[in-house]
Amino acid sequence: MLELISAARRRKRPPTHQLFDVVTQEYRVGLLDIDLNMHLNNAKYLKFMDRCRLEHAVVTGLLNRMIEARCNGVVANTEISYIRELRPYQQFQVHTRILGWDDKYVYYDQRFESQRKLHTHALLRVANVYGGKSISPQTLQEITGFNQTSPALPEYVEQWKRLLQTKRRLTESD
Template structure:
């Protein structure tokens, strides 16, 4: 909710920026705001992932895919993400969120995103997303029909498959009981 107004403003502005193909990289210029920082006066670790949502929306809007997704009743959801930090973004610092799709498999669309300032990577994340409707997940065939075929050189790195397998939880229709054990 804390990024709702910022997201709406970004959606409006992205629609007026230079169009991209969905397989292109997008670059979204931003500045660190007081609502982005924590008590240490730098961007809060959890805020990086929230801000990266804006980068994915920018790519979807500028490529025209967002409008087609909404028309079909598709909504994006994150199913897994991992992030590494190198440097801290400070209050009022200018930076860009660099976003690109790095591949797809039968269950997800994978993004690489970077927070970049002065030509240096401050943080990098990999995000697995799904498109869903009220009826369930959208198939890869339907996604490619809307997105178009990916470039031939777009090959999902093998480690992504390993990461997804190692970090996966059971599906939402499969029980996933919580039990740490009895030791306290």
């Protein structure tokens, strides 16, 4: 809750980063963040990822524009690869960036690193919502005046999109 209040207070400050910049935040694994295996609980990763996407939106000016336009983003899909564990009191950084968008979603890349080693990698796709309905990233830009061109999405994101389309077709045929 405090992060939301802080973000709301800071949202009108001039942006310090460009939309496609990597925004990095530092953390330390606390005792309330661990599970029975004595490492960062998998649910806590999502909490840190939410915090970091919020911070990315604040420092790029995206949050202010979305609030003023009465738009918001909703996570539609998340893919996480746990590579190395994060132990109690271990310091780590979360690197967050927007990779780009297609006609429906905005794609985020989030990486958890400690001592310059990758511990966890996540891909997310976020749907934009206005008036209770999903809108395209292009429509969001029109509403917010945040006119940017998306770079080509990396091949690994295109492969993930194909996997999600296949999963959707399989669930629709059941």
